Amino acid sequence: MKLFISTLIFNGLLLGPVSAVAAPSQEPVPERPVTLDQTLEWSMQNEEGAAYRILISKPEGEVPYSGGYPVIYVLDANAYFASLHEAKRAQEQFRQAIIVGIAYPGEAPHNFLRRSYDLSPPVPEENNTPPQGGQDELLDFIEDRLMPAVAERFPVDTHHQSLYGHSFGGMFAIYALFTRPDLFNHLVAASPSLWWDDSYLLKHERDFRQQVEAGEANVIHHSLSLIVADHDSLQNQQDASQLYQRIEPLSAYGLRSSFYTVEGEDHMSVPFVLESRVLKQILGSRHG
Template sequence: MSGLSWLRSAALTVGTLLLGGLSAAQAEPVSLDGTELWAMKSAEGRDYRIMISLPEGDVPYTGGYPVIYLLDGNAYFPAFHAAKRAQKRWRGVVLVAIGYPSDTPLDFARRAFDLSPPQPPERNEPAQGGQDLFLDFIEQRLMPRVNQRFKVDQDQRSLVGHSFGGMFGVYALFTRPALFQHVVAISPSLWWRDRYLLEHERAFTQQAHAGQLDLTHRSLTMWVGDREMPQEIQDMRALQRRLENLSQYGLRSDVQIEAGEDHMSIPFRVTTRVLEELLTTRRF
């Protein structure tokens, strides 16, 4: 049976659960059918735990499987893997969750570095500023390995991130728009560092108007809970309105507001809807 080899840091563990009278020391962590686990390093030697939800069925007529890259994999991989397998029509996708060799769902120190822009020295605790290094890891190391392992449709690559991960997704769209066709940013931290993304947005917009970008079939979807800070919701709506000016070049953008959800609950609430957005409602 293929399976994720003892997913020790994901949300589904039973390290402290008693099973049939077994002690916690005798119990084994849950494994997930239809998955693989890779250990990888960045060029700088940073360790990553890559969790793969394997595609099922024949290769699509496009010649390759669509791929969804998921940030904060330790926290969100089990939910996305389960939601993907629950619908037969979604099983023919490769889900690549990027996580860390940590015992917690969210490794705050590691994600603070990987997902953030540089900070002044006096504010750089924990260490931040690794966005471009992390993008290099994804583009130069992770994607080639995924391409080697699976037949991939290079026109069907998506990125999904929450909070800092959503902010990182918007940054990736603005700075490397060819890397992913679709970005889903759940509660992105657009306010971070005095809205530093505005500078990258201006450069991105200028390049689009100058005809320097191919934004055909590109999209940014932002999700937010209606119980989050009003300013955060306003920032997302404002960004979407500004990006509407780029629809003439092919970029599609929208904001979805989820009733009754807050910053920490929304990524689990919208899991199925994110997959629906990426795999069902449109052709990539």
């Protein structure tokens, strides 16, 4: 051990050593990755062999009176899972929920190529760069593989399953409502890209409205929340507002809808101020 010799000097005279002090330790401080309490992760593949990371925010507390926990499925979970999980845990009234993050392998917050395929409609070959058109493959994966896997591990309230997406994810959530209205009870679409592919969702919207009005689609206890940032593009804001105006009359058939603008935020920042609003919109909803 190295020692530092302390001496006492008085009037310029060296009076000799006073004490011996051990040198500061040079041992490095151990480091380890940060982990999120009350979470788990597993890997899955869809029918085509594409891999996903499934991130789970575990429920806390007793099983609700319904016999199962409400479930929130979150798209682009590499970016949005952690903050939503912590917002849930910090507020006692939300802790019974299960959050299921649909994430991609790797550490990037957004996997541009994978999400461009998973969340979009098919397009002509000459426009298929990057590859697009996987929206039904992803819905099949969620319905046929992911939901059963979650239900194997936890008691699930099958009447309270929700989907949350941002941008392309918001567009995908609306597509899910229009084409598979029985799959999710509550959908939250933040800054949805309704302009994509010449507003391709308009046709699906017309078909959905006709089905609801004809009694072929049951939307009682269902909801759609549309959220935009006030610094989103003007087209994004107008498209979402106009969709809300067209959908709102379906409240006569049981579908609740809402439109909200977040002040002071832009397209990329808005998801990170929405955690509590998303939880309230979904978990505060009454269900059958």
